[in-house]
Amino acid sequence: MASHMSADPSVSIRDLDLRFGSTEVLQGLNLDIGEGEFLVLLGSSGCGKSTLLNCIAGLLDVSAGEIHIRGRNVTWDEPKDRGIGMVFQSYALYPQMTVRGNLSFGLKQSKMASAEIDKRVARAADVLQIEPLLDRKPAQLSGGQRQRVAIGRALVRDVDVFLFDEPLSNLDAKLRASLRVEIKRLHQRLKNTMIYVTHDQVEAMTLADRIAIMKDGVIQQLGSPNEIYRSPINRYVAAFIGSSSMNFISGMLTADGFESDDIRLRMEGYAFDGVGQQNGAVELGVRPEHIVSGEAARSLPFNTEVVVDVVEPMGSDTQVWSSMGSTELRFRVDGQSELSPGDRIQVGIDPAQACLFEVTSEQRL
Amino acid sequence: MADTSTARDPNGPKPKRLLSRRNIFLYGTLGLIACYYALPLYVMIVTSLKGMPEIRLGNIFSPPVEVTFQPWVKAWAEACTGLNCDGLSRGFLNSVIITVPSVLLSIAIASVNGYALANWRFKGANVFFTILIFGAFIPYQVMIYPLVIILRELGLYSSLWGLVLVHTIFGMPILTLLFRNYFTSLPEELFKAARVDGAGFWGIFLKIMLPMSVPIFVVAVILQITGIWNDFLFGVIYTKPANYPMTVQLNNIVNSVQGVKEYNVNMAATIITALVPLTVYFVSGRLFVRGIAAGAVKG
């Protein structure tokens, strides 16, 4: 991650504010994106991620603050002068022009020599493997092909920074997965800076060098996918990330460790953030996939027997809803296991894999 | 390096001059056009408030020196249509008597049509609907005489109810389309759920669909009040002079050849005739736009 924090970031956002009337959409936002970095802006709808992207593109006027791209202050520049290319969720292809027309229209506007235009279109078509489609109209293309053309339109501009605004959201799950890989391959090949907005955490985890998780116009956490998954900075991030959501158990933190009605857990091996251990009311967060079940659980600092309530087989593994006294606990077992409701099973929690959140601030301890 | 920014560094919103060339052009053009569109109404109003001597001497755009409401009184109660001299008041009453039942009947029938077409697709329904939509574009002129015969056979020719029937018939295409499109846009599950619950054709219409359709009924009412009030052709053909709607009377007052032209009275009468649809328009605002756009675009 440190390698991206070079002295000269590719895109730099400084104290950015955006207001629509009296509603604050973005507040005092600071973000440095390194040369060649793939940054994903992740959040639920209305968190301001697309708004931020539009500000970077110059499609929205900011209320305060500056945006720098490649060391140049572009805050007042027109989108076309910022050295960016953009890909939209709805593709935004010009319907009456052929694919070739779509790719070359912007270049023609900048009075580029037609030989150069042809060269760039040919290169983009080669990179995206859309040569056979060049003389078709957008209506004759599938969703995946359209999105490839839309990426091509950004590609021919030969820019430093690519902006993606939920580019895969209009596609079905299968296409989404394959295009996701293609975008990753594209990034590995071109090594451009890419800023990618999505609400899909799988896209974020798989594509990003770093993820910025946003909520209410504020970046909650900025870090590598692994960091965000392992040590979420607060309860919101912890709950947002993860394909099945985290177990949260209310309790107290004392010198002896975490204590609730059903659990006593010494926090050996837990890495406290910054100020260290602060006793008081907390929530213990454990991801279902980090709960160990069966005989292996007996070796962990905390283990107990739980009663299975509901079993949800998901093929590769199975999610189990169980109760431990009055506490509900979800965990994952192997897809082959044959648990049924009413069964009893041993589970264990490793404190090093868990998170503690202060109750009022919801910050990680 | 971030803090060394001088005052000239771009920061925050791009400064926009209020009087940029674009804005001057944009608002200037819009303002001029708005003046052009507003002018006739303004001229009508000022003319109706002037006395005849002032009109003969002055300029139609200048505001009245001496405001008089006499033309309005005269237009309402004393102006002559060629047949009688009791002004527009009679026409106003006729127009109300024509408009109210026409609006109610046409909307009642068209809403049921739209509902039947949207939710109870029966064989052949689309054929009739297509004919209906084509009918909206066919010139009335090819249908007016057959209608005279039909009404005569029914004993309704030149009666109030005959005209109501005519308005219902010619309002049917656009209103049916309006309602059909609206009912189609409602979630179909709602209709299916009601059927599973055992509700029938009328039960679903009255208890499920109607309560959800207030906006479209308002749109239809606006459309019909304006359209029927403004009608001239049907009023002339299907009623007798004693029942003439306001538009016909207005035309008779203004374009009657006898006597000296009293432009102020004419303009007062014109405004009075336009008052009902204008009020509907200014009060309903966006719904009016929605109505005419929905009725036309999807045609």
Next chain:
Amino acid sequence: MTTSENPGSIRRSASRAPFRPFRNLSAKFAAIPMILTALVVFVGGTLWTVVYSFTNSRLLPKADWVGFKQYDRLWGTRRWQVSIENLMIFGVCSLVLSLIIGFLLAALLDQKIRFEDTFRTIFLYPFAMSFIVTGLAWQWILNPSLGVQNVVRNLGWESFVFDPLNTSSIAIYGILIAALWQGTGFIMCLMLAGLRGIDEDIWKAARVDGIPTWKTYVFIVIPMMRPVFITTLVIIAAGIVKVYDLVVAQTSGGPGIASEVPAKYVYEKMFQSQNLAQGFAASTMMLLAVLIVLIPWAYLEFGGKRRG
């Protein structure tokens, strides 16, 4: 058919052939007014008029067949020729100008301006007024001795002439001015709805590509709005053929017969000069004119969809 032999089957209709006249009975019952209107008035009435245009009906319709005689007489009548000429001039001008003005107004309003609602209200209010009111208002404004011509002359330009309603050669343009004033606001609304229906991302993409606004309109947005333009065209065209009230109020067809229109010809033949069949023939010609516009459009609009 085998299941219908099942003795336990009470619901015979469920397993029978698809002809089920009593299914959806209420719906069919409720649709009777629509069916009657469509068949009796729209189809029946139109056919009746066309058929009787081949008769010699005068005060009352009678089946006295005379072939195309009414049409011969119609096209030999100066007044009808003038009416058709006027309709052509009025039609072409009003189509072109309505589309241009309507689109320009819509484009101006679509610039994220302040007071959009106020401007729209002002542009559209004439549409709420009847043609009679419109015609009378403009008759007054164009009044040569007291209206615009007089005002300009009083400003010092003594020789200024602008008197369309009393000048035979340009009377129809006087009506055109009033018609455009009344109807362009509505066209603007249709166009504005079309503009608003265009994906916001298209505009963003064009901005990122650095395409100037006017070029975006000409090369991208207007081609995208083709369906809106076509629908609007049909609506305007159908309205043009019906023009009647406006002429009656503004000029009564005058001066002389200079501003006559077909709809007025039909009305007067049928209801004033007791020459029914002549009116039928004229209205059949009007129908023909509308069908020439309508059939290609319906084919494009609905015939195309079935294939796509």
